[in-house]
Amino acid sequence: MKFVDQAIISVGSGKGGHGAVHFRKEKFVPRGGPDGGDGGRGGDVWMVASSRARSLYDFHHRRHHSADDGRAGGDSGSTGRSGAHLELVVPRGTQVFDAESGELLADLIDDDTRICIARGGNGGWGNARFKTATCQAPDKANPGLPGVTVSLRLELKLLADxxxxxxxxxxxxxxxxxxxxxxxxxxxxxxxxxxxxxxxxxxxxxxxxxxxxxxxxxxxxxxxxxxxxxxxxxxxxxxxxxxxxxxxxxxxxxxxxxxxxxxxxxxxxxxxxxxxxxxxxxxxxxxxxxxxxxxxxxxxxxxxxxxxxxxxxxxxxxxxxxxxxxxxxxxxxxxxxxxxxxx
Ligand SMILES: Nc1nc2c(ncn2[C@@H]2O[C@H](COP(=O)(O)OP(=O)(O)OP(=O)(O)O)[C@@H](O)[C@H]2O)c(=O)[nH]1
Ligand SMILES: [Mg+2]
Incomplete structure (x- = not known):
């Protein structure tokens, strides 16, 4: 495998799922209340150091990496599924910089050291959350929040004595x-x-x-x-x-x-x-x-x-x-x- 010791990548966390607008529909319950569930959270992007990884070769070829989006809320107050987190495995000794500001975000030295690079967006509230004394049938729900995209520069510095x-x-x-x-x-x-x-x-x-x-x-x-x-x-x-x-x-x-x-x-x-x-x-x-x-x-x-x-x-x-x-x-x-x- 080729030895690659520098890479520029972008990572994106997942969007939050939208909140649902829904009303209970049951026989003999004429006007069921709102029961739209919240959207699920978007997945985070993590970086983790591992001695199994030897070079940044994989990142040289694939530049964009994103976590999954959260799913929309459902009926009966059910919350949407959260998006899966994404774990990017890098060799020990990898330094992670913000590519735009140049700031050092992490120096991943020990095996299994990890850092969250981008948090997933929160899911939106479903309409069940908006019910108040004066508004018994809200048709309002919140959209999920967007994820964040971050540009990173990865630099591998070998850890030799x-x-x-x-x-x-x-x-x-x-x-x-x-x-x-x-x-x-x-x-x-x-x-x-x-x-x-x-x-x-x-x-x-x-x-x-x-x-x-x-x-x-x-x-x-x-x-x-x-x-x-x-x-x-x-x-x-x-x-x-x-x-x-x-x-x-x-x-x-x-x-x-x-x-x-x-x-x-x-x-x-x-x-x-x-x-x-x-x-x-x-x-x-x-x-x-x-x-x-x-x-x-x-x-x-x-x-x-x-x-x-x-x-x-x-x-x-x-x-x-x-x-x-x-x-x-x-x-x-x-x-x-x-x-x-x-x-
Ligand atoms: N006789 C003798 N030859 C040596 C010795 N050490 C290295 N060589 C020879 O010197 C040549 C260069 O050796 P390398 O180990 O490839 O040198 P290097 O410093 O790694 O060279 P680069 O990778 O080009 O920077 C080879 O032909 C080796 O066999 C030694 O102690 N004695
Ligand atoms: Mg040599």
């Missing part, structure tokens, strides 16, 4: 495959990865998620390569791993400078996020790799870990170093959990 950031071909996908069950595609050419991959890492007692986003290149901010379009997926991660290739023509320190410049031009705060630097493809350098990593570490003034995503060398040490960051991770939803009894 760790994000791998690197130039194309640095070995990010090889690394996510090495440490998780992800089947990310690996190949010896740039831009093998076109959409983010998520993997679940189980290391010692901990379980955390790791994201492999498409390679970044210099000028991504101006739309080079795949541009910045996937960087929003790393906004919520706890820790970044800069994956540098030891065999690239571009020296690793320069590669890191390119990556940091691109992250910074997308979102300055990403530069203050805890980060780890790995020098990948250590197997190619052989025993030299450790010294190379040490030299780089001195030059940068930051720790650098030599690893080989291909052979697994150094990856347990990387996962160990990530543990303190991911253990602290917790993301709280900004909307209250669904309460079916709340009005």
């Amino acid at each position: 760790v994000a791998l950031v690197g130039l194309p071909n640095a070995g990010k996908s090889t690394l996510i495959r090495a440490v998780s069950a992800s089947q990310a595609r690996v190949a010896d050419y740039p831009f093998t990865t076109l959409t983010p991959n998520l993997g679940v890492v189980r290391h010692r007692e901990a379980t955390f998620t790791i994201a492999d986003v498409p390679g970044l290149v210099a000028g991504a901010a101006d739309g080079h390569g795949l541009g910045h379009q996937f960087l929003r997926h790393i906004e919520r991660c706890e820790v970044l791993v800069f994956v540098l290739s030891a065999t690239d023509e571009l020296p690793p320190a320069e590669a890191l400078a390119v990556l940091r410049a691109e992250l910074g031009s997308f979102d300055e705060t990403l530069l203050t996020r805890p980060a780890m630097i790995v020098l990948n493809k250590a197997d190619v350098l052989g025993p030299e790799a450790k010294d190379e990593a040490a030299r780089l570490s001195v030059a940068l003034g930051e720790p650098v870990l030599a690893i080989s995503a291909a052979t697994g060398q150094g990856t347990p040490a990387l996962l160990d170093a990530l543990l303190p960051h991911v253990a602290a991770s917790s993301s709280a939803p900004i909307v209250a959990p669904y309460d079916p009894h709340a009005s």
